[in-house]
Amino acid sequence: MLRPRLRIPLRPGALLTPAFSSSATTSAALRPMACRARAMHSLTPLTYDLNGEVRTTGLGKLLSVTAYNIAWYQYQSHLLAKLNGLIADTDYQSRHVKDIMLSTARDPAEASTFNYASMIHNNHFFFKNLSPTPDVPMPDALRHAFEASFGSLETLRQEMVYTAAAMFGPGFVWLVRTSHPGMPHAFKVLTTYAAGSPYPAAHWRRQDTDMNTAAGANSEAAIAKSRGWFANSAAGAGNPNVNNPADAYAPGGISLQPILCLNTWEHVWLWDYGFGTNDPSQGKLGFAERWWKYINWETVLQDANINRKQMSTDVDGGSASATGGAGAGRGGASQPGPAPAQ
Secondary structure (H helix, E strand, C coil): CCCCCCCCCCCCCCCHHHCCCCCCHHHHHHCCCHHHCCCCCCCCCCCCHHCCCHHHEECCCCCCCCHHHHHHHHHHHHHHHHHHHHHCCCCCHCCHHHHHHHCCCCCCHHHHHHHHHHHHHHHHHHHCCCCCCCCCCCCCCHHHHHHHCCCCHHHHHHHHHHHHHHHCCEEEEEEEEEECCCCEEEEEEEEECCCCCCCCCCCCCCCCCCCCCCCCCCCCCHHHHHHCCCHHHHHHCCCCCCCCCCCCCCCCCCCEEEEEEEECCHHHHHHHHHHHHHCCCCCHHHHHHHHHEECCCHHHHHHHCCHHHHHHHHHCCCCCCCCCCCCCCCCCCCCCCCCCCC
């Protein structure tokens, strides 16, 4: 009598491994895919560290070898391991980290999943826009856009650096591009605390009572009622687009795209910069000041997605700007004041 066996698929090409290869190599090659399926999300190599060279030299004078390894390799790997454990055997294991973050942001029962997914996205966003070499030239299109929104690059620099230094507690300072139907693009600064997300889709929290709006239970009628309050206020202020379906965000939210962020979590800067007591070149302020010199403006331009035609419209239109409000992690409400790929 034949006894049926469970057939576990092997990695393609595994059966072609030469018989004379080392036992370690053979073992790895023949390891069934089922044994490796738990690694649903893995560390994404940074474009400037594809071969691990920055891991051995440090990120210029911004982060030492130790600080870089803690803030990127060790911490990001820790976050990924935690997230993989939470989403094992769920539909989330095959979805992008940013999708997981947005899908779980409004569900209190998924608070842990949101926090880890959001932190993975935010930390990657911070590191992907850095450069191992300082003083990367800023493209003219980006410079003109920032000057139209902030008046000068120095104003923008100070806004981000001193906002980061003034934050009490860990989080991120974001530079975002906002857009609204019928209006030119503008750039604004906003903050999020802990693992908070800048995306407006992540800010409407499902809960029985929202003390910020007193709109009542999480019903369609309650949501429509609270939206009506904000729509009426916007219409009274002269906004002709309050009924635009594209504006279906949480109350107070507007369309935006993050293009740059500064990570203010202590594990990023404390090792190299200390607390900086009575020394502005050290501590979080010293780290933030030096961070500005190590931004890769070419990658920022890609996220900003500005073409020259838009730029001439923005500059001629004299776009106004305002700095943003505070976001929050899962512990509190986060409505962007002026307004994720891992």
